[in-house]
Structures are given as structure tokens and as C-alpha cells.
Amino acid sequence: MNLDLKDKKLLILLQNDSKKTTKQLAADLDLSVTAVFERIKKLEKHEVIEKYVALVNKSLLNKSFVVLCHVKLAQHKKEYIVQFEKEITQFPEVLECFHVSGDYDYILKICVADISEYREFMVSKLTNLQHIGSTQSSFMIKEVKNSTVIEP
Numbered sequence: 001m002n003l004d005l006k007d008k009k010l011l012i013l014l015q016n017d018s019k020k021t022t023k024q025l026a027a028d029l030d031l032s033v034t035a036v037f038e039r040i041k042k043l044e045k046h047e048v049i050e051k052y053v054a055l056v057n058k059s060l061l062n063k064s065f066v067v068l069c070h071v072k073l074a075q076h077k078k079e080y081i082v083q084f085e086k087e088i089t090q091f092p093e094v095l096e097c098f099h100v101s102g103d104y105d106y107i108l109k110i111c112v113a114d115i116s117e118y119r120e121f122m123v124s125k126l127t128n129l130q131h132i133g134s135t136q137s138s139f140m141i142k143e144v145k146n147s148t149v150i151e152p
Contacts (some may be wrong), residue, residue, distance in 0.1 A: 001046045006031060008152040010039055011048070015149040018052045055148065061110040066140035067118055069126070070104035074133040081105075086128050093121050104136070115139075 003011070006029055013020060014030055020028075026036045043049045058064040073080050081099075088097050088108065096109040112118045118137075126135065 001048060003043075003048070003091065003152055007039060010036065011043070011152050012149065014040075027067070058111055062113045065112050065114050065118060065144070067108075067110040067112070068138045068140075069110055070136040070138075071106040071108060071126075072104045072133045072135070073106075074131045076105070077131075080131040084129060085130060090122070091125055093125075108135040 009029060010025065013025055022033050022036050022040070025040075026033045029036060031039075040049070058066070064150065071084075072086060084106070084122070085097070088094055088106070093110050093112055095107050095111055098107045098111070100107055110118065110121065112121060122135070122137075
């Protein structure tokens with residue numbers, strides 16, 4: 001799908017505040033309300049816009065202890081990869097999971113209340129998965145940048 005400048009600006013506006021009304025977006029884009037509505041529907045139809053979500057304050061939910069956990073599988077067999085990916089997606093503590101190249105096979109972004117809750121997650125959930133060779137954890141000291149906006 002080819003995006004023109006108005007589509008790109010619309011995407012940025014929606015990523016910054018998806019609760020803006022079509023009327024507000026139309027004013028920002030210097031377009032009619034109908035034109036903006038049609039552009040949004042087109043972007044949704046072509047799955048450029050996948051879904052709308054609410055971003056929450058981790059601290060207010062007592063989940064501000066952020067861990068990046070590197071996971072190495074024991075072997076790179078297809079069945080191990082498939083099984084790990086199926087199982088890791090079941091843990092609500094894991095917000096993101098990336099299959100990566102390099103020394104480790106996966107990087108997990110995990111949000112929990114504190115180090116005790118992370119230890120419990122490691123002991124009762126993560127290390128109980130089959131085929132994990134090793135893990136290495138890094139703990140967030142300060143969040144310097146956190147953005148969900150992708151510039152088209």
C-alpha cells in the first residue's frame with residue numbers, strides 16, 4: 001500500500017493519541033471528516049493499523065520492575081523452537097519475545113513487581129520450560145525512552 005503525506009501524518013497523529021475524534025484529526029490534517037474516516041478505514045483494511053490499545057502506567061499497576069532476559073536453547077532443533085515459542089507466549093509477565101541472532105536465541109521483556117516476583121517467575125515458570133540451555137538477565141535502572149510511534 002502506498003502512503004501519501006496525509007496518510008503518514010494521520011498515522012503519527014493516531015499513534016500519539018488514538019482517542020482523537022475524526023473531527024479533530026480532520027482539523028489537524030486540513031481534510032474533511034469523511035476523508036479522514038475513509039483513510040482510517042483504508043489503513044485498517046490493509047492492516048497498516050492492526051489494533052488500538054491503551055498504554056498503562058506500570059508503576060501504578062505495581063509492575064515497574066523491567067527485566068530483559070536473554071535465553072539460549074539447549075539445541076536449535078525446530079521442535080524445540082516451536083515448543084518454546086508456544087509456551088513463552090502463555091506467560092503474562094512476558095510482554096515481548098524476540099527470536100534473535102547472536103550469542104542468545106531469544107530476548108524477553110518481562111514486567112513484574114520486584115526482584116522477588118522475578119525470582120518466582122524464573123524458578124516456577126521460565127526454568128521449568130524444556131530445552132532451555134541458559135539465561136542471562138539485565139534489570140532496568142531507568143527508562144530513558146519508551147515510544148510506540150513508528151514514523152512511516
